[in-house]
Amino acid sequence: SEEEVDMMISMLDTKGDGQIGYPQFKAMVESEDPANENFLENEDFNCIKDSVVTQRRAEELEKTSKKREVLSRIAGTCNLVKGDVTRMWDVLRQRAFSSSSKVTHDSFKLGYNEFTEIMPAFDNTSEARCIFDLFRNGKHLDGREVVMSFSSFVDSRNEERCRLAFDMYDEDRSG
Numbered sequence: 001s002e003e004e005v006d007m008m009i010s011m012l013d014t015k016g017d018g019q020i021g022y023p024q025f026k027a028m029v030e031s032e033d034p035a036n037e038n039f040l041e042n043e044d045f046n047c048i049k050d051s052v053v054t055q056r057r058a059e060e061l062e063k064t065s066k067k068r069e070v071l072s073r074i075a076g077t078c079n080l081v082k083g084d085v086t087r088m089w090d091v092l093r094q095r096a097f098s099s100s101s102k103v104t105h106d107s108f109k110l111g112y113n114e115f116t117e118i119m120p121a122f123d124n125t126s127e128a129r130c131i132f133d134l135f136r137n138g139k140h141l142d143g144r145e146v147v148m149s150f151s152s153f154v155d156s157r158n159e160e161r162c163r164l165a166f167d168m169y170d171e172d173r174s175g
Contacts, residue, residue: 067134067149074127075153082156085147089164091118092143103171109140118143144168 096107
């Protein structure tokens with residue numbers, strides 16, 4: 001059935017792109033019991049899987065490094081201070097809490113236009129676009145992640161950053 005094919009693909013999909021390669025397919029076909037998830041313990045398959053994981057990790061580290069570089073440069077260029085980060089969070093929080101009676105993770109999603117309204121004035125729109133593209137997941141980004149990231153580049157104590165992070169993710173305000 002279609003559900004079984006989808007399940008098979010998800011079991012073998014090491015890249016997360018909804019497709020399987022020949023090595024994964026071969027491992028499944030040659031397995032005595034492909035319904036058992038252990039059939040992926042094949043040495044050749046593990047080598048491929050490890051390579052993909054290593055590549056993904058390298059890509060994540062590269063993206064994190066790029067975020068750090070861009071945020072540091074922009075925070076310095078725009079002379080961001082703790083008050084700017086606090087204002088960004090206040091605007092984001094007011095937007096989230098006024099848009100719905102129940103605040104969820106989605107309440108903090110921002111499209112590009114919403115993002116530029118909340119962020120401090122950048123020297124040019126290419127900086128805003130660069131930040132948006134680095135943080136976005138599809139057409140949106142989580143505004144909390146951007147605000148929290150900027151908080152690392154202004155003069156503030158660890159305790160203040162910790163409180164900010166807690167406040168951001170305490171969606172039901174239960175403390």
